[in-house]
Amino acid sequence: MFSSLPVYIYEVDGNIAPTSWRRKMEGWYKVLLVLVVVALIGREAMAAQHAVGGSQGWDQSTNFNKWVSGQTFKVGDQLVFKYTSGLHSVVELGSETAYNKCDLGSAKDSKNTGNDVVKLDKAGTRYFACGTLGHCGQGMKLKITTVAADASSSPGSSSSSSSPTSTSAASALASFISMVALLATTMLFVLNM
Numbered sequence: 001m002f003s004s005l006p007v008y009i010y011e012v013d014g015n016i017a018p019t020s021w022r023r024k025m026e027g028w029y030k031v032l033l034v035l036v037v038v039a040l041i042g043r044e045a046m047a048a049q050h051a052v053g054g055s056q057g058w059d060q061s062t063n064f065n066k067w068v069s070g071q072t073f074k075v076g077d078q079l080v081f082k083y084t085s086g087l088h089s090v091v092e093l094g095s096e097t098a099y100n101k102c103d104l105g106s107a108k109d110s111k112n113t114g115n116d117v118v119k120l121d122k123a124g125t126r127y128f129a130c131g132t133l134g135h136c137g138q139g140m141k142l143k144i145t146t147v148a149a150d151a152s153s154s155p156g157s158s159s160s161s162s163s164p165t166s167t168s169a170a171s172a173l174a175s176f177i178s179m180v181a182l183l184a185t186t187m188l189f190v191l192n193m
């Protein structure tokens with residue numbers, strides 16, 4: 001066990017130039033690869049998932065206007081509708097009028113898995129309602145405005161209190177710190193190889 005250690009060190013130090021050069025190059029390629037991977041992970045980390053209605057989820061008892069006012073939706077983010085499948089559904093409506101009147105006839109899309117993910121792929125306003133008879137009228141509907149990914153705050157329509165801003169700043173900081181930690185760990189790993 002112990003006797004093998006000096007041999008190992010000798011083998012590493014005793015490498016002829018071309019091999020050690022190649023090792024160094026391979027090392028830097030690994031670092032580059034790690035940086036690319038970390039950048040991709042970071043992009044994913046910045047794209048938030050919004051669990052619709054928070055802990056209460058997609059339900060009649062949830063106050064969706066209140067929930068929306070505490071959120072900032074950015075391009076690339078996702079909405080996740082969580083509910084008991086069969087009890088509710090998610091119907092995307094085509095217009096503000098349809099949203100106001102709970103007119104489900106204009107539905108653009110419908111989901112019913114109980115864990116429905118909607119990607120916010122562009123800026124603009126979107127409307128959702130529950131497809132179960134009567135539920136939309138009971139307030140089970142959602143109007144959200146997505147802003148450009150680099151926008152720092154929600155648009156003027158919603159009165160932005162200080163708490164959502166600090167929450168998003170905190171989560172951005174958290175993802176930044178985790179990214180740096182991940183980078184440092186992988187760098188250490190790579191340099192030890």
Ligand SMILES: [Cu+2]
Nearest residue numbers: 088130132135
């Ligand atoms: Cu419902």
